[in-house]
Amino acid sequence: MKKPSLIPHAQAGASGIRDLAARLGISIGTVSRALNDKPDVNPETRKRVIAAASELGYVPQQSGRSLRKGATHNIGLLWEIPEGRAAYGEPFFLSLFGGTQQVLSARGYDLVIMPDQPGATADPLARLRRIIQQRQVDALILPWTRTMDPRLDYLAEVGIPFVALGRSRSGGPHPWIDLDFEQAGEFATARFIAAGHRRIAIAIPADSLMQKRFFLAGYRRALKAAGLPFERALVAEGHVTPAGGYAAATRLLDVIPRPTAMLAIDSSMAVGIYRRLAELGLSCGQDVAVIGGVHDTPMTEFLVPALTCFSLDTVALGRRLAEILLARLDSKANPAGELWPIVLVERQSDRID
Incomplete structure (x- = not known):
């Protein structure tokens, strides 16, 4: 049996949606509205479209949806990496990434890691400006906060939702989590x-x-x-x-x-x-x-x-960051800051007989 001529997953474009419409015997517009959960689609038709799309492995092109809806379903994390061999924070952040993605996945979002090297350009906000101007993400997580942090002021100015991993005197009222x-x-x-x-x-x-x-x-x-x-x-x-x-x-x-x-x-x-x-x-x-x-x-x-x-618990910390950011996207409210608990692990390095 000849397989449908669909380009699978994220590569599916106009030809994919045409094939899906032809298979169901309905218009391309109806398929598009059903996949985008528009209210003017008959519930039974929507079920048929979603079932067929799932069977054929069709996923709408995210770039096209982003332009139409003004959303990417991406959450960015601006990860600072110093010059040279020392990429600090790796064990901490890798487990944190996992916890964050667990929560984001349940809501149809993806965590995008965006490396940045402080001092790489004369403009310290160059990387961040490019991310925002090109609409690469819907919201951001900002770790390694400074006492006075122009990144937070910039995000507050442009109005993009963000949560800071760390406290700062910049950025006005905004959600944050910090270790104690x-x-x-x-x-x-x-x-x-x-x-x-x-x-x-x-x-x-x-x-x-x-x-x-x-x-x-x-x-x-x-x-x-x-x-x-x-x-x-x-x-x-x-x-x-x-x-x-x-x-x-x-x-x-x-x-x-x-x-x-x-x-x-x-x-x-x-x-x-x-x-x-x-x-x-x-x-x-x-x-x-x-x-x-x-x-x-x-x-x-x-x-x-x-x-x-x-x-x-860095996995739990990652989950909480995602929960706060999604709440920010839903309600536009600024949750209060949270101090994250830490406990001492007693070993031998501080024991002098």
Whole structure:
């Protein structure tokens, strides 16, 4: 039996809809209206069209539908990737992507990952402007927020729905989810203090990421509560990568008296700290206690000693981001911001006998 001359799935175009109409003995216009759920189509006819389309594997061309309806059914995530080999955040984001897509799929949307390299062009908004001007997505998820973030101001100005993964002073009222970096910084520092440490160093991001302000604030609050002074020499900034952690540890371990405990905002930075300790003949968990990161990645338990760090459900976080954004698309309302809980995973890196 000769197969229908349809181009399958997303490649199906005008010839596909003509074949579908011919098979059913109805007009192309009726088929189109039925597939687009128009109210002027007889319910029985709509059922016949949908059943036949499913049987033949016909899916309307999304590009044509987007132009007619002003929607793409794509949700973009602007993923910043630094220069060089260090694509930070991979384990965190890969599991988050999965959770986000689970929720979006149920509503007929797809998550589109849109890599961006900060500093690649003179205009920091160039990539974002192109996405919006070309109508590539219906809404956006923006991670790695800055204290003052022109991306959020631009999105608020043009009126495209978005949810931020992180807090900012920019963008006016908008929905966001953030990890509780302040609580993590305070809890980890207080844990060191309870273990008898008084020289506690901290490694934070080198740029204007909002998360570093909260992490540092928690660290300072724990010191103050214990009556310990804040020393600028015990704070080092670096890229959120193993190389950044290595550079930060190099500076911190040169401080005299040397710190006996080190706290890093990200587990990838802790990898660099481990290497610098080894080069200096120091043992993590014996000479210097280490707590690293607000995300427990698969590599942390394979470090020697296994890394004490914080953990969160990134799949659930991804689902919640999608839920908030879909609610924003449905109602145009701005849900309140949410702080996402994290818990400490106790291992051996911060235990000094």
